[in-house]
Amino acid sequence: xxxxxxxxxxxxxxxxxxxxxxxxxxxxxxxxxxxxxxxxxxxxxxxxxxxxxxxxxxxxxxxxxxxxxxxxxxxxxxxxxxxxxxxxxxxxxxxxxxxxxxxxxxxxxxxxxxxxxxxxxxxxxxxxxxxxxxxxxxxxxxxxxxxxxxxxxxxxxxxxxxxxxxxxxxxxxxxxxxxxxxxxxxxxxxxxxxxxxxxxxxxxxxxxxxxxxxxxxxxxxxxxxxxxxxxxxxxxxxxxxxxxxxxxxxxxxxxxxxxxxxxxxxxxxxxxxxxxxxxxxxxxxxxxxxxxxxxxxxxxxxxxxxxxxxxxxxxxxxxxxxxxxxxxxxxxxxxxxxxxxxxxxxxxxxxx
Amino acid sequence: xxxxxxxxxxxxxxxxxxxxxxxxxxxxxxxxxxxxxxxxxxxxxxxxxxxxxxxxxxxxxxxxxxxxxxxxxxxxxxxxxxxxxxxxxxxxxxxxxx
Numbered sequence: 001x002x003x004x005x006x007x008x009x010x011x012x013x014x015x016x017x018x019x020x021x022x023x024x025x026x027x028x029x030x031x032x033x034x035x036x037x038x039x040x041x042x043x044x045x046x047x048x049x050x051x052x053x054x055x056x057x058x059x060x061x062x063x064x065x066x067x068x069x070x071x072x073x074x075x076x077x078x079x080x081x082x083x084x085x086x087x088x089x090x091x092x093x094x095x096x097x098x099x100x101x102x103x104x105x106x107x108x109x110x111x112x113x114x115x116x117x118x119x120x121x122x123x124x125x126x127x128x129x130x131x132x133x134x135x136x137x138x139x140x141x142x143x144x145x146x147x148x149x150x151x152x153x154x155x156x157x158x159x160x161x162x163x164x165x166x167x168x169x170x171x172x173x174x175x176x177x178x179x180x181x182x183x184x185x186x187x188x189x190x191x192x193x194x195x196x197x198x199x200x201x202x203x204x205x206x207x208x209x210x211x212x213x214x215x216x217x218x219x220x221x222x223x224x225x226x227x228x229x230x231x232x233x234x235x236x237x238x239x240x241x242x243x244x245x246x247x248x249x250x251x252x253x254x255x256x257x258x259x260x261x262x263x264x265x266x267x268x269x270x271x272x273x274x275x276x277x278x279x280x281x282x283x284x285x286x287x288x289x290x291x292x293x294x295x296x297x298x299x300x301x302x303x304x305x306x307x308x309x310x311x312x313x314x315x316x317x318x319x320x321x322x323x324x325x326x327x328x329x330x331x332x333x334x335x336x337x338x339x340x341x342x343x344x345x346x347x348x349x350x351x352x
Numbered sequence: 353x354x355x356x357x358x359x360x361x362x363x364x365x366x367x368x369x370x371x372x373x374x375x376x377x378x379x380x381x382x383x384x385x386x387x388x389x390x391x392x393x394x395x396x397x398x399x400x401x402x403x404x405x406x407x408x409x410x411x412x413x414x415x416x417x418x419x420x421x422x423x424x425x426x427x428x429x430x431x432x433x434x435x436x437x438x439x440x441x442x443x444x445x446x447x448x449x450x
Contacts, residue, residue, distance in 0.1 A: 077364075092374065108364065110416075128386065129384060
């Protein structure tokens with residue numbers, strides 16, 4: 001009698017003897033090991049590992065089936081198991097990356113394509129309507145005008161650099177939509193970043209500050225952004241994020257221009273800016289081109305104002321220097337959050 | 353009955369179906385059916401789903417169905433299970449489930 005199929009789940013920390021087998025299985029499907037996968041669902045037949053699927057929070061990846069077992073119902077069993085495991089971990093709304101030619105297989109898992117970077121990758125989500133609902137919400141916030149600008153910022157924290165970019169863009173456009181990156185992976189919480197940007201821009205009359213979403217520079221659409229330490233930007237991922245913007249978000253708000261500051265320091269952001277010109281303007285797409293406007297950064301004492309510089313100065317508790325780089329609202333938060341720390345350090349004789 | 357939390361019932365396997373329910377944002381009842389046999393049986397599947405939801409008096413929620421050629425009673429059972437989970441229903445009224 002043939003051995004029964006056995007499904008089981010392993011969290012990343014507990015992987016041991018499987019690791020080599022998984023790597024082999026993935027390489028048979030031209031996939032690499034992804035260290036961000038937190039949970040694997042495996043299928044074994046006897047001692048042989050014949051299928052796996054990985055979960056990185058709400059993103060499905062590393063799905064592979066041993067060539068000898070393809071074309072059977074195994075894929076659907078694997079998909080069912082994975083969805084069950086994801087739900088147990090609190091992830092109902094899932095994203096999935098696959099090569100475009102495999103997207104049809106994942107339709108069988110209840111995933112629907114969102115965007116495709118041709119010959120590279122397709123991003124799917126397990127809802128037939130989630131993105132449409134999101135776009136409908138955005139449409140309600142449309143503003144009239146022929147030139148509608150957009151800035152996406154992390155604002156970690158909001159600086160005079162952000163303010164300057166928004167001023168230039170708002171001046172040039174009928175309306176400016178500003179999105180704050182929602183993912184809580186930064187020094188300042190999302191609530192803080194959103195509040196600071198809202199306060200810092202409140203006096204400009206033609207600006208809407210929007211909440212970010214999982215469709216704009218999120219862990220799902222652009223994982224590389226949140227892994228700056230590794231300094232590798234995956235070309236595929238910038239494409240996915242930018243195509244989502246061009247094909248869904250921009251049409252919903254009738255955005256015609258995207259504004260971005262030049263990036264002299266961070267290689268990831270710089271690469272993203274360069275990719276932006278290709279994917280928003282030049283690449284083939286079912287949607288209109290969005291003009292990318294790169295605005296030179298405002299400088300103070302010869303160096304560009306950036307949030308990363310502010311964070312660096314914060315490590316040295318150099319609030320005096322920071323004061324020249326941020327608006328009052330941001331300064332107030334920094335003082336309330338870090339001022340006491342500074343005082344206590346000073347009483348201990350630590351002055352930088 | 354209202355869907356107040358996200359819930360799932362069923363599988364993606366052949367002759368079964370996956371039913372996902374989640375709260376509606378605008379207090380409406382929205383139903384999406386995808387099926388391997390949509391061309392032949394789409395209307396029939398939709399009728400069974402509608403009847404089942406009506407039997408449970410579901411007033412609002414988002415119902416997403418991935419059907420793999422399930423028979424009517426399987427559809428009914430899976431929809432009921434997902435809805436009862438999503439409505440966080442403690443007390444069953446069995447006569448509604450017939």
